[in-house]
Amino acid sequence: MSNIIPTSLIQNLVDNYRSNQLLAINQDLSIQDSHSVWFDLPTLKNFVAEIEAQAKLIDLTVKDSDLGIRFYYAAYPAVPQSSVPANYAKRHTLVMIPTKKLNDLNYDFNPFDNNSVSLAVTGVSIDALALNHGTLVPPSTSIVQSY
Template sequence: MDNQNQNISMNITNLIPTQLIQNLVDNYRSNQLEVINESLNMEDAHSIWFDLPTLKSFIAEIETQAQLIDQNVKDEDLGIRFYYAAYPQVPEMSVPTDYANRHTLVMIPTKKKDNLDYDFNPLEDTNGALAITGLITDALAMNHGTLVPPKTSIVETY
């Protein structure tokens, strides 16, 4: 399939000019990332990668858990909020030690109510409440992709 025909079959809202992508990445690297690197005296991560099966599995788990609580929930009422986060000085569990202090993302399910997208933990949402109380020690969430750096940037385009 040639490029022109491929673009026709894509959802036009999912297309971003490559120059805009490069400008956005350059803006981050020359502003926020530069300040972070200088103030923390380190080379922080500037990208994170997740494989497609892992992302699909997380989305499927959000859908499954939301359906268990509310059988009438619609796909358009569910989402994912990406929180910027940083690993601690001494990473926990299975996190590599070279991820210490680096940027990461934490993905939290959201559920729409009254046209607002609330953080949503189906492990706590037994009565339809959306506010996360923190009374449950675990949340449906996702973290720990592959950070660049410390992994190689040779695979990146931007």
């Protein structure tokens, strides 16, 4: 599997999003929504390492190829929680949730859910292994972006 994508395709994909979904969101919600989320590499590596470690605590035979991350599109509430900047209100973000393969299906995986086989996060309010709160653009500056 190659991790190489032509820049023209990247630009086309980003332009499609901005011309369609982002435009509709900005018009319908009367906001300037985020169009990217940035996470530093150590944070991402630590999250992957934690997924691997927590999965091994539950199942010593779990293979790395059976683990993954699902990216959920999400939006901050109108009044963000205390650790989230106020100017993130109503803007797009990403929430990353671990997945674990079972019978060729990649299920959401929560090693902290003791009431199940740790697959499929329940509707009950419990802690979950997840990653959120990267740097949003906007409100952060877009001069560092190429696309």
